[in-house]
Amino acid sequence: MGGKLSTKSEESRGPVPERLATELRGDILGGRLQPGARLGEVALAERFEVSRGPVRAALNLLSETGLVTIVPNSGARVRVMSRADARALYEVRAALESEAAMLAAAKAEAGTARRFRVLLDQHAQEVGAHPQGAYLQGAGDRDFHMVTAQMAANPIILRYLTRELYPQLSLLRVKHRNVTGRGAKALREHERIAAAIADGDSEVAGLLMRRHIRNSWIALEAQLSEAEKDTE
Template identity: 35%
Template sequence: MNSKISPEPETRLDTKSQSLTKTLIEAIVNGEIGSGSKISEPELAKQYQVSRGPLREAIMRLMGLGLVERIPHVGARVISLNVDKLFELYTVREALEGMAARLAASNMADSEIEYLEQLLERHLGHIEEVDGASYFHQYGDFDFHYLVIKGSKNEQLISLLCDELYHLLRMYRYQSPQSESRSVIALNEHKQILFAIRNRDGELAELLMRRHISASQKLITNSL
């Protein structure tokens, strides 16, 4: 007799929804589903071969991440990239990531700092081997900013920057034109921030991170 217990329907629904959410996040971030485009449940259900239940759950999660908005009398749409939203987002990002860098200088373990040094060496090789603009497409454990935020050890900052705002920031970074020269400059700025963190200079780390993000914001603004 088979003693294995089948997952409850709610569990299966949630698993499908989580998987679909990840797929839709990447499609929106990389522009496969264009900014400002209307979300059609029948079309997406057919495209991804899912039922409407998991799809609606996924759309709700996307709304929570700021990637989709519901407009009265129109319905759900992917957010449109614009200068006003970018300015608001990067103003918050500059302040919070500056704070994260300052905390990381005090709280990151030596092993985490060593990993960041190795990561930036890998990033240099990536820039040299491929189109440098793709340097801005790094995410998760390959994203310098993500790891600095994690290194702050502040759960509120991590929740805000690595969960709630993270993919919206990725969307702007991914879909805004970037030059290869800017990727080299950005890498050098990352090295300077890491130097301050390694030397446990929180004040300098915060200053450099804020300058770095401000420069990125101006560049993206000019490209929109």
């Protein structure tokens, strides 16, 4: 898990805290550091062969994106997301992504429909292979929501989604995994949103995206309830 990232003599060369944060972010979102795991500065400094200063700075960066919780006099831990946290996250997601869908529709071009078709055909093959499973998407240009946000061409929305909201959603899924049984339904919802965007219908695109996010939350909330029952 990780390895030598920088020597103490190299700390002054390059953005060491950013590199540490990237390494730790990968461990957190990859599930190698589970929610609630303690992130001790001494242990991390030894792991990366740096002083505690860059480690502390890296943890602060991760705290700003919502992946790490820092408690005074207690230290840092991988964030544990409560049901209230998850609900708030989905409320913000619905607002930002519905607006992104509306903007994408307003800026639709001749190649928009084809771009979505190629992407969703790939997703359809994957969902067809595991129809009762989760809707697993690739990163970046293989993620429907990321593609929609890119089409919106609003740098502020894209920054909030990619730097804060999506990493926190990934953290939520580390613990609860992707909701099973949503694959085929989510794909159909994506197809309707894509059609509205390609048609340039901003109002319908925004409405369908908001409804899609709400359906996703309803499915996740049910899974959260089941998880709570299992721990009782």
